[in-house]
Amino acid sequence: MSEAEALYERILQIRPDHFDALHLLGVMRQQQSRSAEALRLIDAALRIVPGSADALSNRGVALRSLERLDEALASYDRALAINPEQIDALGNRASVLAALGRFAESLGSADKALALNANNRTALASRGNALFHLDRTEEARASFEHALSLASGDVDALLDLAFVLQKLGHFELALQRYTEALALQPDRAEALSQRGQVLLALGRPEEALADYDRSLALRPDNVAALSNQGVALIALHRYEAALRSFDRALAKEPRADETQHYDEIRYNRSLALLTVGEFRGGWPDYEWRWKLPKWQPRQRNFWQPQWQQDVPVEGKTILLHAEQGLGDTLQFVRYAPLLARRGANVVVEVQHPLKALLAQLKPIEVVSRGESLPAFDLHCPLMSMPMASGTELATIPADIPYISAPPHRVGRWRDRLGARRLPRVGVVWAGSATHLNDRNRSISFDRFGPILSTPGIEFVSMQRELTPEDAAALNGHSGVLDFGKDLMDFADTAALISLLDVVVSVDTAVAHLAGAMGKPVWILLPFSPDFRWMLDRVDSPWYPTACLFRQMALGDWEHPLGELRRALMSIADGG
Numbered sequence: 113m114s115e116a117e118a119l120y121e122r123i124l125q126i127r128p129d130h131f132d133a134l135h136l137l138g139v140m141r142q143q144q145s146r147s148a149e150a151l152r153l154i155d156a157a158l159r160i161v162p163g164s165a166d167a168l169s170n171r172g173v174a175l176r177s178l179e180r181l182d183e184a185l186a187s188y189d190r191a192l193a194i195n196p197e198q199i200d201a202l203g204n205r206a207s208v209l210a211a212l213g214r215f216a217e218s219l220g221s222a223d224k225a226l227a228l229n230a231n232n233r234t235a236l237a238s239r240g241n242a243l244f245h246l247d248r249t250e251e252a253r254a255s256f257e258h259a260l261s262l263a264s265g266d267v268d269a270l271l272d273l274a275f276v277l278q279k280l281g282h283f284e285l286a287l288q289r290y291t292e293a294l295a296l297q298p299d300r301a302e303a304l305s306q307r308g309q310v311l312l313a314l315g316r317p318e319e320a321l322a323d324y325d326r327s328l329a330l331r332p333d334n335v336a337a338l339s340n341q342g343v344a345l346i347a348l349h350r351y352e353a354a355l356r357s358f359d360r361a362l363a364k365e366p367r368a369d370e371t372q373h374y375d376e377i378r379y380n381r382s383l384a385l386l387t388v389g390e391f392r393g394g395w396p397d398y399e400w401r402w403k404l405p406k407w408q409p410r411q412r413n414f415w416q417p418q419w420q421q422d423v424p425v426e427g428k429t430i431l432l433h434a435e436q437g438l439g440d441t442l443q444f445v446r447y448a449p450l451l452a453r454r455g456a457n458v459v460v461e462v463q464h465p466l467k468a469l470l471a472q473l474k475p476i477e478v479v480s481r482g483e484s485l486p487a488f489d490l491h492c493p494l495m496s497m498p499m500a501s502g503t504e505l506a507t508i509p510a511d512i513p514y515i516s517a518p519p520h521r522v523g524r525w526r527d528r529l530g531a532r533r534l535p536r537v538g539v540v541w542a543g544s545a546t547h548l549n550d551r552n553r554s555i556s557f558d559r560f561g562p563i564l565s566t567p568g569i570e571f572v573s574m575q576r577e578l579t580p581e582d583a584a585a586l587n588g589h590s591g592v593l594d595f596g597k598d599l600m601d602f603a604d605t606a607a608l609i610s611l612l613d614v615v616v617s618v619d620t621a622v623a624h625l626a627g628a629m630g631k632p633v634w635i636l637l638p639f640s641p642d643f644r645w646m647l648d649r650v651d652s653p654w655y656p657t658a659c660l661f662r663q664m665a666l667g668d669w670e671h672p673l674g675e676l677r678r679a680l681m682s683i684a685d686g687g
């Protein structure tokens with residue numbers, strides 16, 4: 113016990129109604145995280161001096177610690193009614209309003225505090241938090257940076273700034289701030305979990321896993337850390353261990369703030385299950401994607417019911433609608449002809465670049481996203497069709513080809529290609545740079561370029577996106593036909609593919625298109641592949657003409673590129 117505490121307790125033995133002793137001893141108890149005792153003492157002080165703005169403000173602090181937020185807000189409001197310039201009450205009120213989800217009001221309270229003292233760290237932190245939740249993220253960053261400039265060793269300020277940098281995608285800067293905070297307080301379980309997320313985003317899953325392990329050693333019930341541990345294990349190709357992490361997380365009793373984590377866990381668990389071929393559990397879990405904030409804008413809220421396998425479709429019109437990428441549409445549009453054979457009138461809504469190509473699907477009606485839809489009785493997102501159809505590994509519909517190129521486009525591209533002199537191989541080495549997994553799935557031209565020197569092959573580039581540097585390097589391969597910029601839509605791409613002997617691609621829409629057309633397609637896959645390519649096999653049950661070239665270690669393209677070169681040399685030799 114400190115001398116001050118001992119003094120106040122002696123005073124209270126003599127004068128139990130001494131306001132200052134009660135109030136200040138209560139503040140000390142709050143500083144010692146003894147919030148219930150602090151509240152009792154401050155309430156006793158307020159019975160003596162009900163109009164003390166300072167005591168009411170400190171009462172709010174104790175109530176906030178006890179998670180009695182509405183009472184804390186009322187206490188701050190009473191303090192400010194007495195003294196509108198009670199700066200601590202303004203700053204702490206802003207924090208409570210943010211905790212209640214009232215971010216615009218929180219921002220107003222923080223701004224009032226900062227008008228009185230521009231360097232009030234509590235108000236700066238509350239302002240940053242409010243701005244972040246109001247999607248004013250750069251302003252939030254500035255507020256947190258200001259707070260940190262006032263106290264460079266403030267761990268909470270470091271973590272606030274790290275989190276905003278993480279959300280802005282400045283992962284290296286976020287990593288630096290998390291590391292600084294953890295150097296000061298190594299046992300911050302949440303900070304370890306967040307730093308693990310940053311390391312995952314930077315393609316460093318082994319280090320991320322170490323942080324999740326440390327976080328869980330400190331807080332074994334941390335659902336977010338368990339979930340992210342599972343994601344890191346997937347990145348390391350450890351799927352069975354990932355499923356154990358997800359199952360452990362699902363077995364925990366969720367706190368109110370962990371509901372979204374449970375939705376994410378079910379979704380991530382679905383990806384692991386599907387990758388290892390457990391379709392029966394994987395497809396239902398995959399439906400949890402619709403509960404995630406990033407997916408909800410894609411969900412269509414039709415009044416017509418979503419189709420399930422036991423609902424008859426004969427004579428009914430069913431709308432199948434694309435929800436994800438072009439490759440996903442090309443893969444799962446295979447279900448449309450199956451429904452048509454069962455007597456359904458099938459309408460498929462697709463992305464505009466696919467409309468001319470998929471118009472070849474007969475008797476399917478194809479509309480472009482944004483066009484008026486015909487009347488329909490049932491609907492289903494394309495990626496939900498495997499679940500609705502009860503698809504299992506042994507029953508994947510792989511009636512290939514189910515996509516063909518428009519004949520008039522084929523004739524046009526035949527003229528452009530000219531006479532065939534050597535085996536023709538189409539190549540795509542990178543996908544869209546905006547894809548979330550592009551870091552893993554795409555290959556830099558520096559690595560892929562030497563493949564184009566393989567003798568005895570006529571290479572045809574279908575690469576749409578090229579940096580100026582890559583375009584110049586590609587021009588240096590004089591024997592390569594570069595048609596990427598001339599492909600106006602996927603009908604063009606399909607026509608060109610139809611005239612090739614083999615397509616070589618990373619995991620892009622071109623790979624799906626070639627597979628759907630029944631063209632030999634050699635697909636280069638990262639160490640931890642997308643769920644549809646499964647594990648440890650060189651073929652694909654989705655595309656019988658596909659051959660898979662896999663990384664054997666994280667980030668190592670040398671093995672699959674070496675295997676690819678040998679396969680190319682074989683066809684160059686007539687093998």
